[in-house]
Amino acid sequence: MTTSHYTRLVSAATAGALVLPLASCAALGLTGDESASTPSAPAKVVVTGEFRGAGASSQESAMEAWITGFQELHPEATVSYDPIGSGDGRERFLAGKSAFGASDVALSDEEMAASGPACDSGNAIDLPVYISPIAVAFNLKGIDQLNLSSDVIARIFTGHVTQWNDPAIVAANPGVKLPALEITPVHRSDDSGTTENFTDYLGATAPKAWPYPADGLWPLPTGFAAEGTGGVTDTVRSTPGGVTYADASRTADLGRVAIKVGDEYVPYSADAAAAVVDLSPRIENRYEHDLAFVLDRTIDKPFAYPMVLVSYLVVCSRYADKAEGAFVKEFVEYVASDEGQRRAADAAGSAVISPDLQDWIGEAGEAIYLTMDRPSEQPAG
Numbered sequence: 186m187t188t189s190h191y192t193r194l195v196s197a198a199t200a201g202a203l204v205l206p207l208a209s210c211a212a213l214g215l216t217g218d219e220s221a222s223t224p225s226a227p228a229k230v231v232v233t234g235e236f237r238g239a240g241a242s243s244q245e246s247a248m249e250a251w252i253t254g255f256q257e258l259h260p261e262a263t264v265s266y267d268p269i270g271s272g273d274g275r276e277r278f279l280a281g282k283s284a285f286g287a288s289d290v291a292l293s294d295e296e297m298a299a300s301g302p303a304c305d306s307g308n309a310i311d312l313p314v315y316i317s318p319i320a321v322a323f324n325l326k327g328i329d330q331l332n333l334s335s336d337v338i339a340r341i342f343t344g345h346v347t348q349w350n351d352p353a354i355v356a357a358n359p360g361v362k363l364p365a366l367e368i369t370p371v372h373r374s375d376d377s378g379t380t381e382n383f384t385d386y387l388g389a390t391a392p393k394a395w396p397y398p399a400d401g402l403w404p405l406p407t408g409f410a411a412e413g414t415g416g417v418t419d420t421v422r423s424t425p426g427g428v429t430y431a432d433a434s435r436t437a438d439l440g441r442v443a444i445k446v447g448d449e450y451v452p453y454s455a456d457a458a459a460a461v462v463d464l465s466p467r468i469e470n471r472y473e474h475d476l477a478f479v480l481d482r483t484i485d486k487p488f489a490y491p492m493v494l495v496s497y498l499v500v501c502s503r504y505a506d507k508a509e510g511a512f513v514k515e516f517v518e519y520v521a522s523d524e525g526q527r528r529a530a531d532a533a534g535s536a537v538i539s540p541d542l543q544d545w546i547g548e549a550g551e552a553i554y555l556t557m558d559r560p561s562e563q564p565a566g
Contacts, residue, residue, distance in 0.1 A: 232259040232515050234508045239267040240274020240287030241378050241496050242414040243432035244315050247529035248287070254528050255519050262512060270413060271496075272376025272401050278499055279303050284509050285516070286499035289378020290401065291468065291477030300501070305556050307503030310475040312546050314520045315496035315529060316462055316536040318453035319383055320433035321442035324421050325349060325364065330452065332357040334445040339387045339394035341428060342370045344407040349426060357450075364426075370408035371420045371429040376401040379414065382480075382494040383430045389482035390491070432494065434533040444492055447485035457490035459536035464489065474502065474549035476542070503554040510555040517550035 238248070245268040252264045269277070271288040278286030279296060281303040291311040292300070300309035321338055323331070333341075337353050340346040346353060350363040373380045378401060385399035397404045409427075411420045414435045421427035421439060433441070433453050443450040451457060461484055468477040482491045500517060504510025519525045526537040538546075 230511055230515055231261060232508075232512045233261040234512065235263045235265075236284045236509060236512045236516075237265050237267070237282075238274075238285040238287060239269050239277045239283045240499070241271045241289045242268040243289055243317065243379055243435075243494060244268070244287045244496050244533075245414070246434055246533040247315050247535055250528040250532035251516075251520050251525055254525060255516060258519065259515065264512075264516075268413065270373075270375040271378030271381075275499065278309070284500075284513055287496060288499055289494045289496045290381045291475075291497055292499060297472065297475075304501035305503040305505040307501055307554065308472045309499055310472060310502055310549060311477045311497040311499055312517060312521070312549055313462070313476050313478060313495045313542060314498050314538065314546065315533075316455070316459050316538060317494055317496070317533065318433045318455065318458040318490050319379060319386070319430055319492045319494055320436045320439075320453050321428065321430050321444070321492075322418065322421060322436035322439040323428040323442070324425055325366070325440055326425065328361060328363075329440050331361065331440065331442050332445070332450040333442045335387055335390035336394045338442070338444070339391040341368055342372070342387075342408065343394065343405060344370070345394075357445075366426040369421075369424050369427045371417045371424070371427055372403045372405075372408050372410055373417060374403070374410035374412045378496065379430065379432060379494060383492070385480070386482045386492045432533075434535065444490070446487055446489060446491065449487045451487055451490050453490050453492070455530065455534055455536035457488060458493040459539070460484075460486075460489040461491050461493050462495055462536075463539060472502070474545075474552055476545055476549065500553065502552070503556055505556045507555050510553060514550050514553045514555075517553070518547060521546040521550070 248266045255264060271290060274286045275288050275296060277283050279300055292309055297309055337346060347368055349366045349368055355363055380403055381399050381401040384397060387395035388399055409420060411417045414431050417429040418431050418435050421429045441453060443452040461480060462478060464484060465478050465481045468479055471477060478495055484491050498517060498520060500513050521543050529535050530537050
């Protein structure tokens with residue numbers, strides 16, 4: 186199997202958890218008159234209990250929207266989400282401490298192989314539910330957009346381009362009055378899927394300027410470090426000359442970079458980000474229903490924006506706890522639904538996933554096995 190990244194067990198300070206309390210608990214079961222002799226609409230699964238997820242801070246706005254919508258359908262559940270970052274979210278999920286994880290990179294082969302104990306001897310699967318452009322965002326008074334190639338972006342974050350009026354920036358932005366102001370790069374301090382996607386993009390498109398492998402941990406001592414998406418964007422907002430990379434939905438009121446794709450500069454958009462995913466292959470030789478992608482960062486079509494992240498729900502193929510498994514099945518279905526995707530797009534500016542992806546994710550959710558429903562069967566090895 187193709188390894189998407191190396192596992193890092195890095196402890197980071199926990200960000201504040203997103204909690205949307207729902208109504209009180211009742212027994213898990215079916216609603217409606219099950220003894221009625223006339224056919225009726227399919228019975229609704231009642232989800233009850235407290236369920237926790239943790240992971241990518243990029244998904245925080247979308248997750249809030251999903252939980253709000255889910256509670257309207259399932260008012261007898263309480264769902265919380267802790268946006269602690271992709272790396273810590275995967276670690277918590279694999280330790281069996283959350284019902285689901287969320288990550289801006291797919292599980293590595295090693296992590297998938299280690300998922301059995303958390304998944305009742307089954308395995309974890311990656312479900313791509315959130316597609317969003319990564320923006321390079323900056324704080325320059327009076328400037329809303331700049332054109333930059335990946336080579337210049339890489340040299341900014343390695344500390345080789347240090348002034349906003351550097352000739353390489355000036356040449357790409359005719360007519361823009363750039364200040365003689367020091368550039369302050371800001372990167373993530375935690376194990377971040379956004380960092381891994383950003384460094385993957387730089388390595389693929391500017392290998393001479395960025396000779397480092399893709400990784401969720403920042404490889405250089407230069408620049409300022411801040412925790413989480415909110416940490417880096419808030420730091421740039423308070424730092425004239427600051428620049429960072431972040432999920433585009435979290436960069437409001439900052440200037441944004443149009444990146445060079447082929448011979449043109451392309452500003453970020455959800456549709457252009459989704460185009461990259463549609464043109465990228467899935468990782469081969471994964472477990473059944475795993476939907477991890479290998480993103481093609483070198484696409485040179487002007488309708489595409491290759492500095493994109495695909496963020497996954499990470500769930501188990503099997504759940505020993507019937508209530509938890511029923512919750513995950515229903516939550517996966519809701520998140521991938523037309524309504525769930527519209528809510529995320531409205532809240533976070535993310536791309537709506539394609540109908541094919543919706544169908545594949547729906548099939549994966551349907552296949553989640555609730556061990557307690559079939560006590561006579563032996564657990565899978």
